[in-house]
Amino acid sequence: MxxxxxxxxxxxxxxxxxxxxxxxxxxxxxxxxxxxxxxxxxxxxxxxxxxxxxxxxxxxxxxxxxxxxxxxxxxxxxxxxxxxxxxxxxxxxxxxxxxxxxxxxxxxxxxxxxxxxxxxxxxxxxxxxxxxxxxxxxxxxxxxxxxxxxxxxxxxIAAPDRPDLLTAIRASVREHSDGEGHLADNRVLNGCRSVVFCRTGRWLAKRVAAREVALAEEEFRPLVEAAVRSFERPRSSAIPLPATEVRTFLAWVRARVDQTTRAAGT
CATH class of the missing domain: 3.30.460 (Beta Polymerase; domain 2)
Structure with a gap:
């Protein structure tokens, strides 16, 4: 360059x-x-x-x-x-x-x-x-x-203050929970990335964050692994994911983000 x-x-x-x-x-x-x-x-x-x-x-x-x-x-x-x-x-x-x-x-x-x-x-x-x-x-x-x-x-570029950033993450999770205009795999992987950020304070690549969530959360491992497989394909051939399972997972993500926000006093 x-x-x-x-x-x-x-x-x-x-x-x-x-x-x-x-x-x-x-x-x-x-x-x-x-x-x-x-x-x-x-x-x-x-x-x-x-x-x-x-x-x-x-x-x-x-x-x-x-x-x-x-x-x-x-x-x-x-x-x-x-x-x-x-x-x-x-x-x-x-x-x-x-x-x-x-x-x-x-x-x-x-x-x-x-x-x-x-x-x-x-x-x-x-x-x-x-x-x-x-x-x-x-x-x-x-x-x-x-x-x-x-x-x-x-x-x-200045880093956003943590309260503003947690507010933004909560809004992002709400957006992906609604699902309109977003591929299911991307909704799941964005959720993984949000959870890992709340736990570590670091942004990871979506697939890396997904691996961490899959290892730690056995209940959601099949869904997260399916989302990674879909993400590795072109958008036009994304793999459909069970809508109910995606909603359940994102509700769990939202609860984790809300827990972090409350703990931070924001």
Whole structure:
């Protein structure tokens, strides 16, 4: 990667040309206002699955970036203008004045979703989005984000305060409990990751977290192992999971998260 601070081998080979071009276009549009381009999500956690995972990228800019540049950036990175080799690109732009301090808000300047399996969306109004997605993503980024360009992640992204983070995890579990718009395997694996975070304070890759839950919770082991097998397949061939068992598991997850929240006094 251009101006990479991380070992480039940490980025999957099939994504390197795409991410190099993404960085190049972002630098062209943002110019001297660009501070960092960071790989987050499954890339940062070492659990990217080609054909299944999205590419998650966080861009940090100076607040002086002209508003028109956000529109230009969305156009420059939109699929198929820049063909996305993954299921989709989820890219979030923050200003340094927001992302450098802990916050429980969404707070983005641009939220771009694009790709072959994602509906194109370029949202400039953070107030319209549930905050929990972004709080959790910033927590993961602060812990393990990969710097593709510019300043290292911990110099630019503050970790959310624990009460805000636990509130976000509770909201995430509620979202996945409802199930609408989410694959069953991803609902289960997100639940595993939430439980392990509550126990350890660390974000793990979904499959690693699933192994920990499967070993510790015999009752849920068959469901969790089935979710891992499904997750290792493309989205189009995901394995159906028993709806009742998924709901029961997520109710258990929610109870564990609520227990941690109460213990933390939030």
């Amino acid at each position: 251009a101006h990479t601070r991380e070992d480039p081998r940490s980025v999957p080979t099939e994504l390197r040309p795409y991410l190099e071009e993404l960085v190049r276009r972002t630098r062209t549009v943002c110019g001297p206002h660009l501070v960092s381009v960071l790989a987050v999500g499954s890339l940062a956690l070492g659990d990217y699955r080609h054909g299944r995972s999205d590419i998650d990228v966080t861009v940090v800019v100076e607040p002086s970036l002209p508003g028109s540049a956000l529109h230009d950036l969305a156009g420059a990175l939109a699929h198929p203008h820049l063909p996305c080799p993954a299921a989709g690109l989820e890219l979030v732009v923050y200003g340094t004045d927001f992302v450098g301090r802990p916050s429980g808000a969404a707070g983005y300047l641009l939220n771009l979703n694009t790709g072959p399996l994602l509906p194109n969306r370029a949202d400039l109004d953070a107030a319209r989005s549930p905050a929990f997605w972004y709080v959790i993503d910033r927590s993961v980024a602060h812990q393990t984000g990969l710097t593709l360009f510019g300043r290292p992640v911990r110099e630019v």
